[in-house]
Amino acid sequence: MKKWFQNQRWKNRQLRHQFRMMAIRLGLVTRGMNTGMGESAWLLHGLVRSLKPETCVEIGSAQGWSTCHIGLALRENFQGQLYAVDPHLPTAWNDVGAVDSLPILTRNLRRFGLEKCVSIIRATSEEAARDWDRPIDFLLIDGDHSYEGVKKDWTLFSPHLSPFGVAVFHDTTWDLHGANRPDMGVPRFVEELRRAGHPVITIDRDCGLSMVQKIPGGVPLSATF
Numbered sequence: 001m002k003k004w005f006q007n008q009r010w011k012n013r014q015l016r017h018q019f020r021m022m023a024i025r026l027g028l029v030t031r032g033m034n035t036g037m038g039e040s041a042w043l044l045h046g047l048v049r050s051l052k053p054e055t056c057v058e059i060g061s062a063q064g065w066s067t068c069h070i071g072l073a074l075r076e077n078f079q080g081q082l083y084a085v086d087p088h089l090p091t092a093w094n095d096v097g098a099v100d101s102l103p104i105l106t107r108n109l110r111r112f113g114l115e116k117c118v119s120i121i122r123a124t125s126e127e128a129a130r131d132w133d134r135p136i137d138f139l140l141i142d143g144d145h146s147y148e149g150v151k152k153d154w155t156l157f158s159p160h161l162s163p164f165g166v167a168v169f170h171d172t173t174w175d176l177h178g179a180n181r182p183d184m185g186v187p188r189f190v191e192e193l194r195r196a197g198h199p200v201i202t203i204d205r206d207c208g209l210s211m212v213q214k215i216p217g218g219v220p221l222s223a224t225f
């Protein structure tokens with residue numbers, strides 16, 4: 001009998017948790033944010049649900065669209081932390097109307113109950129990388145989109161990526177669609193990684209999201225060859 005009650009209590013807790021998570025999903029779907037990532041943010045959510053990362057780093061949070069999707073997945077996982085790095089200052093890469101984005105990011109995280117899963121780091125990626133010494137399981141690079149900027153972010157953070165860790169770059173298919181922005185360097189840099197043998201899988205939606213792993217050729221999956 002005692003076991004039956006314990007079981008029932010556990011099921012009720014699970015049910016309450018699932019309803020809370022559904023409410024957050026609904027909030028994200030209906031509210032939307034000023035961002036170019038659109039529904040592709042659910043790719044980040046799915047990756048984090050599957051990877052069960054301990055440590056995630058996001059370079060470029062703005063108002064928190066990607067931040068909330070990653071944060072929700074961490075809350076659903078009951079583990080892991082996202083370090084959300086952004087100076088929240090005018091740069092060449094702010095979304096329209098999203099320059100002083102810190103108060104909006106903070107409000108969005110609070111609205112969706114994700115503050116505990118996300119540590120906001122108000123800094124450039126370069127500043128944040130200075131004292132960084134933890135392995136990273138999931139990395140989103142969506143900050144400075146110039147060639148030099150995106151290369152710097154990879155150079156600073158990829159040494160910390162775990163072998164099966166995944167880095168996601170946003171805005172990787174601009175060149176394929178003839179988008180005209182001369183300072184956009186993400187497609188060129190990710191193409192360099194692909195040619196250097198890094199596993200790259202690209203989703204051609206919402207300006208392109210590419211998933212990259214750090215070991216050229218990929219992690220060996222069998223010792224029998």
Ligand SMILES: C[S@@+](CC[C@H](N)C(=O)[O-])C[C@H]1O[C@@H](n2cnc3c(N)ncnc32)[C@H](O)[C@@H]1O
Nearest residue numbers: 035060061062065066086091124125142143144
């Ligand atoms: C396109 S927005 C990010 C969008 C966000 N990931 C989303 O899902 O809505 C680019 C952001 O990168 C930030 N940024 C620009 N240079 C940066 C740098 N050096 N380090 C960290 N963030 C940077 C900008 O402040 C801006 O908020």
